[in-house]
Amino acid sequence: MAEEGVKERTLEETPTWAVAVVCLVLLAVSILIEHIIHVIGKWLKKRNKNALYEALEKIKGELMLLGFISLLLTVFQDNISKICVSQKIGSTWHPCSTSNTKAKAKSDESLDYKTNNDRKLLEYFDPIPRRILATKGYDKCFDKGQVALVSAYGIHQLHIFIFVLALFHILQCIITLTLGRIKMRKWKTWEDETRTVEYQFYNDPERFRFARDTTFGRRHLSMWAQSPILLWIVSFFRQFFGSISRVDYMALRHGFIMAHLPPGHDAQFDFQKYISRSIEEDFKVVVGISPTIWLFTVLFLLTNTHGWYSYYWLPFLPLIVILLVGAKLQMIITKMGLRIQDRGEVIKGAPVVEPGDHLFWFNRPHLLLFTIHLVLFQNAFQLAFFAWSTYEFSITSCFHKTTADSVIRITVGVVIQTLCSVAI
Incomplete structure (x- = not known):
């Protein structure tokens, strides 16, 4: 039961219908947004609103830039999270006070201790390293006495x-x-x-x-x-x-x-x-x-x-x-x-x-x-x-x-x- 609580399923362990449903929804939303932008562009051109049409093109460019940033964050997420810095550097310039952070960590320690140990055991016995995406995963820099520059989460x-x-x-x-x-x-x-x-x-x-x-x-x-x-x-x-x-x-x-x-x-x-x-x-x-x-x-x-x-x-x-x-x-x-x-x-x-x-x-x-x-x-x-x-x-x-x-x-x-x- 402990292993099932921390293990993250890959696509080979995920039902194909679940993957297909997620892809279908994402495609439907993307096509709908693209169609709405296309209809608005045709309406602006029909009414000779050239400046607003160019503004719409800029919005499309910003969405493309946003998508490119998302792609880079996804591709290099593991690489960035593996960059380790010393704890002295990692404890500077926090958005919250250190006392608040430590208090929250102590309150969560009893809940996370067993999960973290199980996760380390899984990584040790797992021949294929698991990719942690958008989860509060185990800090790989902790064993080195350091902290991650920016964690995956x-x-x-x-x-x-x-x-x-x-x-x-x-x-x-x-x-x-x-x-x-x-x-x-x-x-x-x-x-x-x-x-x-x-x-x-x-x-x-x-x-x-x-x-x-x-x-x-x-x-x-x-x-x-x-x-x-x-x-x-x-x-x-x-x-x-x-x-x-x-x-x-x-x-x-x-x-x-x-x-x-x-x-x-x-x-x-x-x-x-x-x-x-x-x-x-x-x-x-x-x-x-x-x-x-x-x-x-x-x-x-x-x-x-x-x-x-x-x-x-x-x-x-x-x-x-x-x-x-x-x-x-x-x-x-x-x-x-x-x-x-x-x-x-x-x-x-x-x-x-x-x-x-x-x-x-x-x-x-x-x-x-x-x-x-x-x-x-x-x-x-x-x-x-x-x-x-x-x-x-x-x-x-x-x-x-x-x-x-x-x-x-x-x-x-x-x-x-x-x-x-x-x-x-």
Whole structure:
């Protein structure tokens, strides 16, 4: 009975019907997912959503990368688990305190002692070494007075975490795009307003006005705009009341038309549809996971060390960054208004804003998009790590020190998701 409790059956000892059923289910699920992706791709092509189709291709690429990582983890699982390090090195940088680990080991020692001895006897008398896959197997480095670099079971848990992380990242990007498109629905009303007689009269190109008396001027050309500190403070709080107001939308629309279209095309141009296509292009960038982003994933895993208290400060890093990004975007709009006033106190027609690379950090507009991308991924990492650690180790494990820790992770994750959908 003891031998049956620890022995792992190979395929030669497994019923063929069991193998066939498992393979059939896996094939059915894989074919179904591939068919769904194919149908979505055809639907996007039919509606000329080229940017979203390319984003879908990137998702397929990420799934392929995930499958390749899974294959490597499976093939080299035994080789990695056979790499031994000294106990001194193996006892450093643990995610949980050593006292908690030893207490748990003592509580399980009485249950595992007989099983481990039986397993060693089996390995000794078994002419063919048994392959331990995704099980809490015997540590081969123990006899050498060492510990495994990463055990076979630990590699299995890491395998699951990578899958959960990729899943959360893709779902979060889709949610961000969906919330962004919902937000833009009210822009359609503003776009329709530009075709009314009242809008044409108010924005008569032959009309002279003071820049500060325009609606855009009254919003951005106040005294506080002259002070960098006050400008940061006002811009920081403005992002909580909508990233783009009606006044800003009208000014940005007019500035874009004046810069890119010939005169007389104001009424025919749909700026809201153009912005929608631009966001789809940005989504194509955000949904991908670059090598730089994967490097940050490794750094995030490294911070999960006992004594670093990363469960308190790490969730707030993406929140602080996305708030700075939102404030910076508000500042850019205000600075474009200040440039209007610098060109003269009196303007003819509607105020014309002129965006430029110099308004962005380090004169690189794409840096903002990369920052949002990184924030989205780090937020996906936090939520995925919470879900994975809860599934693998339960909600009462050392990965969740207190109830406040869990509440902080979930609350901050939802807030960041909402702010990213506004900023992108």
